[in-house]
Amino acid sequence: MKRLLDRFDHFLIDLDGVVYLGDQPTPCAPETFNALKEAGKRRLFITNDPRHTANDYARKLIRLGIPADPAEFLTSGRAAALYLENEGKTDRPIFVVGSDGLRPEIEAVGGRVLRGREGTAAAVVVVGGHEHFSYQELKIASLAIQRGAAFIATNRDANFPMPDGLWPGTGPIVAAIEVATGVSPVVVGKPEKRIFEIALDLFPPNGRSVIIGDRLDSDILGGQRAGLATILVLSGCTTAAMADRSPIRPDYVIENFSRLTTPPA
Template sequence: MQSITTVVFDLDGVVYRGHTLLPGARKTIAWLRKQGRRVFFLTNNSTLTRTEYVRRLEEFGIPCKKADVYSSAYACALYLRENGGASPRALVVGEGGLSAELRRVGVDVVRELSGRQVDYVVVGMDRKINYRKLVDAHSAIRQGAKFIASNCDPIYPTEDGVIPGGGTIVAAIQTATQTKPLVIGKPSPYILKILLHKEDIKPKRALLLGDRLDTDVACGRQAGVWTAIVLTGVTAREEIAAAPARLKPHWVMESIGDLPRLITAEGKP
């Protein structure tokens, strides 16, 4: 691990759970920066903007810049900017963070169809989901709109336990339309590869630290970076032992607080 110069952290279940900072997070991130290592944050949670993630981290006492944060909402915005043509229109089933990131790159965001045609249906976590939103998404996709998912996470960790994630909404729309979405967030390596390229980081000098095998580890392995899993999120040690090789992390640790010890240890996995 000593060759690692950049650490990319997932947020929910790794750095914090809901509004509770996880033990060792602040100290570990400060230690990494003091050592001269670069720190970034990569989250599948599309409910907040990158600016709001900066504010949340700073409220926890973790200094952060907007450029340090990569989210699935931001990734969806980059994808539509690159592939959507001039002023694409998107029906958004999601929360404010997703809509705001899309609007920042010129996407015409609508929250209900009302007889309008849209080019895309973009779906993320939506804690105010209702049947009308499902009907609109179904109608738009049946009429030819492209179906994009910020992520397919089935569950989401909070300080009160796990709750249904944005993937449950994606699954409902997929079932109704019989259409598979293009998934932009993890496990797709799309946003991680953008981060590595933009920041000029060699994959074998980077570590992705998350709490999910099917998103964090899968994304990291596809992008060619080192991977580690903490047990403070949604994954149990037994699941790691039973996982196929493509989903096995290079390291497993109880919490983010174990990272400094592992980085200073000799040898590679």
Template sequence: MGGGAVLVDGYDTLLLDLDGVVYLGRHAVPNAPQALHRAHDQGVRLAYVTNNASRTPGAIAAHLVELGVPATAGDVVTSAQAAARVVAERVEPGAKVLVVGGMGLRQAVRERGLTPVTTAWEKPVAVVQGIAPGLDYGLLSEGVLAVRQGAMFIASNADTTMPTGRGELPGNGAMIRVIVTATGVEPEVAGKPEPPLHRESIIRTGAVRPLVVGDRLDTDIEGATNAGVDSLLVLTGVATALDLLTASPEHRPTYVGEDLGALHEVYPEVRQGACGGWQATWSDGALRLEGQGARIDGLRAACDAAWAAAGEKALEAQAVQSVLDVLG
């Protein structure tokens, strides 16, 4: 892990996940509004990059403003927009697209010059699916029929769950299995960790030195790895200390922070399993952690030692249990 300077100072754009990073349901994550206002005031571009395709950028921006977060519709980049671009680049302008999802997905399809439809009778060239409240059997059935007729199948994202204030609920990755099971056709995925959403973000922001900020290893961090850019994992959403310590190479973030407040802190040097007052070591097939200080520094030290010991593989949970006991 890097370190030695205020984290945000090295980047011109923050590509921020929303669920679990900026908000949980209707409520802001603690420290998020303050941290984002501070970055915005310093001239850092904020882009809210979400796999959630259910709402329009305008609706998302309005929600962020209500929470005290600086945002406009132009700052929001969704997997719906990425999915619509994937389709638009392959078909004729005005082509019919069956939208199995909500208003955010329908709007994105229209903005790309395509025609959203709701039935397979209209012979759409593509089916685009995204999560939406109230997604019903009838619309899923139309998606099945269209895919069986030969329409390309694009999923806004494949997140199996999504974090909410009540806990993790089924995500689009769970819902797309209805069409997959009924047709045997796997969709092409536009959202994180696949390249289309990152490409969409760069096109819309013009970022030169972006930092991806997320709470999930399998979408946010893997997406950053796939794109070859730095990443910050915050512990306010899905990922846990165990997930980090047992992460495979593509799921290892550049930085780890408790929350978005880490953006404005001097990131400590993490070297050879040492960080702050902590020292992590690997011996006899197990990871050990000794010292004292901030818990997050202990986790950073332990991750450094764990990833060095694991190399291109991933450690098993039992190998890091003593570290989890120390960190509490």
């Protein structure tokens, strides 16, 4: 019998709840994701979190015992930058509402990032959640969008789990700009299919691709929208009961990664 991993060539892998929970690897994650590499599979770790760079994530995985190259990561911030590049928008002035991790992603594709009040002259506004969001940023982004700037959101996740509860994510910041301008953004991250299409462009053509994720309404729904095979792993925020009740049906539901790397008995 085939191992599940033998059915696919290219693996898109969600990070939080799949590879790690906080600062701990999920059970069997190092063995599994190292085995993928040893089997010659292509890996691309994807995350909606736009606050950190690919280098930050590569360092984190190395710390957890999963050697990985920065080129194997696609954050929603990098996806937004690649989206701008694909749309031919990187030669226009860009205002970034986001962390110090997001700005270099936009600059890496040749984007000219405006700072401070100059931002009202931007032709593109890119928004990713960050802890230092201010009224000043809200005002500059809103003025630029009123004057016709394109409005791009890395994602619109409402929140993310932290030890003391759910912290506001990119969604509430996007919503503030949306309410102020009456304009809705182009959203790049999960569950929109754009991040998946951008991810697939980073793989060689004609491989069999699959997403491994822990969220039905994000990883699995987005993967299905992009025409990917889907594997739900119950190591993160979804329980077997939640998966049973959901109208979103992944191709495979696995308790843990042993299903991926060992043939069925």
